[in-house]
Amino acid sequence: MKQFKEEISVADFSIPALRIAGISKSFHAGKNQKKALSDVSFSIEQGDFFGLLGPNGAGKSTLIGVLAKTVTPDCGDVSVLGFDIRRDWQQFKMAIGIVPQEITFDPFLSVWETLRLQSGYFGLRHNDKWLNELLEVLDLADKKKESVMRLSGGMKRRVLIAQALVHKPPLIVLDEPTAGVDINLRHSLWTFMEELNRKGHTIILTTHYLEEAERLCRNVAMLNHGRIAALENTRDLLKKYSKDRVVFTLSRPLPEDFPIQVEKLQDGFYCLNYDNPEALRTLLDELHKRCLEPEGLEIGKANLEEVFMRITSK
Numbered sequence: 001m002k003q004f005k006e007e008i009s010v011a012d013f014s015i016p017a018l019r020i021a022g023i024s025k026s027f028h029a030g031k032n033q034k035k036a037l038s039d040v041s042f043s044i045e046q047g048d049f050f051g052l053l054g055p056n057g058a059g060k061s062t063l064i065g066v067l068a069k070t071v072t073p074d075c076g077d078v079s080v081l082g083f084d085i086r087r088d089w090q091q092f093k094m095a096i097g098i099v100p101q102e103i104t105f106d107p108f109l110s111v112w113e114t115l116r117l118q119s120g121y122f123g124l125r126h127n128d129k130w131l132n133e134l135l136e137v138l139d140l141a142d143k144k145k146e147s148v149m150r151l152s153g154g155m156k157r158r159v160l161i162a163q164a165l166v167h168k169p170p171l172i173v174l175d176e177p178t179a180g181v182d183i184n185l186r187h188s189l190w191t192f193m194e195e196l197n198r199k200g201h202t203i204i205l206t207t208h209y210l211e212e213a214e215r216l217c218r219n220v221a222m223l224n225h226g227r228i229a230a231l232e233n234t235r236d237l238l239k240k241y242s243k244d245r246v247v248f249t250l251s252r253p254l255p256e257d258f259p260i261q262v263e264k265l266q267d268g269f270y271c272l273n274y275d276n277p278e279a280l281r282t283l284l285d286e287l288h289k290r291c292l293e294p295e296g297l298e299i300g301k302a303n304l305e306e307v308f309m310r311i312t313s314k
């Protein structure tokens, strides 16, 4: 992935990149009412790489819809870099770029025309230098004149990203940017997002690929049934809800008086969850003392998937 030439200008760092306060939203489906968001509040600092996670139907897209002003909340306030979504809509929309999940383009336009049109939406007339740089960075330069509808799925996704960045928004929201994308493109998109973040953009990422969120996001919010179920630094969350574990196999059963409490998974298979790597050394020493050398040993690291399962099954 190529490097950006231009850095973005940053605002007063004491102002949150995004502030969401008391957002609720219900949808009417016939006689029934579905509460998609219930009193959701959180703030994201400038420069953060933030994961918005949650199972299907948790309310992520509804929240992004609120940011895009395609969903009107029943109550609550939203501001980006201090600009209120209602009072300061012009500044708000200049400060945020949303990469939607759905791929929708005008089928008759080329890549270049799509980006020019989007620039026009923001009133940017002399934007060609930046648009060319975006095409270059996203490896789309040779597709400039091609009709967007003729591009492959992965290329279309890149155009969606370029489209969201035409006005160099300080806050970028990526709704499932890697859904259905092959592993090579996924890796290059990660590099691209990291580069944007390094240049000062605040990034909000929603994804169902939890290893992706674990790798990229410094902080995460987990939504569940429209409520914030966890809001924390990713590493702290891992420490709190997930443990490292070792699964080991023995040819003989563990003696009843074995001093360490381990879980028996099935005959010959045992598991120990631990916080401190010292516990693993102690386990191996105790096994060794009893001439019980493990035949197999597999170490698993704490991961966000486990945290997610615990929090969302509560």
Ligand SMILES: Nc1ncnc2c1ncn2[C@@H]1O[C@H](COP(=O)(O)OP(=O)(O)OP(=O)(O)O)[C@@H](O)[C@H]1O
Pocket (backbone or CB within 6 Å): 027, 028, 029, 034, 035, 036, 054, 055, 056, 057, 058, 059, 060, 061, 062, 063
């Ligand atoms: N326009 C709508 N009319 C009625 N119900 C809706 C509407 N939009 C969303 N919902 C409901 O609100 C809830 C939250 O949906 P939302 O799409 O925000 O979840 P999500 O976390 O984005 O899910 P996914 O991961 O599947 O994209 C769901 O129960 C959904 O059916």
